Amino acid sequence: MFRPLPSLVLGLPAALLAGLAGPPAVIAAREPEMRVLLQRADQVTLRADAARPLRVRGGGLERLALQRLEVRLVDGRLLLDFQPQGDPSEPLQRRELSASTRLSLETDDPRGIWLAQRRYGGVLHLTVHDRQIQVVNQLGIEAYLASVVGSEMPQDWPMAALRAQAVAARTYALRQRGKAGGFDVKATVASQVYRGLESATPRTEEAVDSTRSLVMVHGGKLINAVFHSSSGGATEASGEVWRSQLPYLVSVPDHDQESPVHRWQARFDAMQLRRAFGEIGGARSFQVLATSSTGRVRLLRVQGPAGSLNLSGRELRQRLGLKSTMVEFAWLDGEPEDRQAPGRNDGTRWVGLLRDPDGEGGDDALVPPPPLPASMVQPQPVLEVRGRGFGHGVGMSQWGARALAERGADFRQILQHYYRGVQIRPFRPSDDPAVALAPALEPAWRG
Structure with missing residues (x-):
């Protein structure tokens, strides 16, 4: 039986929770489709999985059934090498096309189309963008989500967690539609991870189907349903990380103690620090200038042999490849120490700095550790x-x-904990102008 945590139900009226428990409604609109950017490259190879061929639209290949297609961009032209369905010993055929050609591939095979080491359903569109071949997978959002849930979470996790992931991912995806030219989302952590057909399992399909069409809204609009792996004990308010503070993205207690990255360590030698902070010759000390309410680094100063550098927490994370910005620093081998600046109580931390007892600043004078004799x-x-x-x-x-699912929370309670004050309801066409109403004979997208 789920025992609500105080932080889980704080500020949620009983009437609201009761209203969220009702059955989802029918949505009289066509299921939205997603356009997922899979790859940008100079060369792309696609192939059928088995006996059922690839069908191609564009480039005058409509009448051909292909087993394999290689597309290269050479001197501003598309070079196509393809193998028609049939005898695999037959040599490849070649065709040259304008770079403005749009190719679309699909198959009747439920095992999809191979691209590199993954298989994809739906349609694959190939276009030239910024002098590279861009591959975009177009498919219904529910099929897309079955893979996203399996790509973002282990499929053997509690069903309530998988359902929460499905609703968050659906909300995030629908909010991104039409924002980028030629695609809606990327298949990487830049949007949300999508690994094609292999990541869709019966359990992830159940999680998606049982929450079909459900989204989160606040003030009548789809929320920015961002998520992450592990918070380290408390989530962060959006205003501490990005420019705007959204009312539903506030800091809340987290229960991620079982996460393998709840606590972690990373070490960097002098050479690695020189690569990370090359413009100042490496790093001798780190001074944290500002942190968020949860302790994440917002601003710090790196002191190196050739100067100093002020960085945001995000920039520091990128330079060192850190898992998060909720970090502290220490020097091993007992050389520099992590000390609070004398006479300060504002939370500023000084790493690798020593007091100069003879300095004019008295107790507040700070200098780098004195150099050792060159002979040592x-x-x-x-x-x-x-x-x-x-x-x-x-x-x-x-x-x-x-963790909340293991304590008995359902997916609605999980989502209401992390996204405060949101409403969970079926998606409506008015939520997204890019979604057109279905023709009368098309089946409804049911919640």
Whole structure:
């Protein structure tokens, strides 16, 4: 039996929770389709899975049934090498096309189309964009989500967590429709991970089907349903990470203690630090200038042999490849120490700096550690970064969702914990102007 946590139900009226428990309504609109950017490359190879061929539209290939197609961009032209269905020993045929040609491939085979090491359903569109071949997968949102849920979460996690992931991913995807030219979302963590047909399993399909068409809205609009792997104990308010503070993306307690990245460490030697901070010759000390309410680094100063550098927490994470910005610093081998600046109580931390007792600033004078004689062998200190969590920390924590599900929370309670004050209801055409009403004979997209 689920025992509500105080933080889970805080501020949620009983009437609202009761209203969310009702059956979903029928939505009289066609199921939206997603356009997912899979790849940008100079060369693309696609092939049929087995006996059922690829069908191509565009480039004058409409009458051909293909087993394999290679597309290259050479000197501003598309070169196509293809193998018609039949004898695999037959040599490849070639055709040259204008770079403005749009190719669309599909198959009747439920095993989909191979692209690199993955298989995809729906239609694959090939166009030239920024002097590269762009591959976009167009498919219904529910089929897309079955793969996203399996790509973002282990399929053997509790069903309530998988359902919460399905609703969050559906909301996020629908909100992105039409925002980018030629595609809606990317197949990577830049949007949400989508790995094609292999990641769709009976359990992820159940999670998607049982929440069919459900989305989260706030003030009548789809929310920005961002999520991350693990928060390290508390999620972050959106305004601490991005420019705007959204009313539903506030900091809440998280329960991700079982996450393998709840606590982590990373070490960097002198050479790695020189690569990360090349413009200042490496790093000798780190001064944290500002943190968020949850302890994530917002601004810090890196002191190197050739100067100093002010970085945001996000920039620091990118330079060092850190899992999150909820970090502290220490030097190994006992050389520099992590000390609070003398005379300060504003939370500023100084790493690798020592007081100068003879300096004019008295107790507040801080200088780098004195150099050792050149004749002595000087051990190179190693920076150890001690962190918590994985990701930006905003919105739903996936490991936290798992923990809540294991305590008995259903997917609605999980979502209401991480996205405060939202309404969970079936998607409406008015939520997204890009979704057209279905022709009268088309089946409804049912919630």
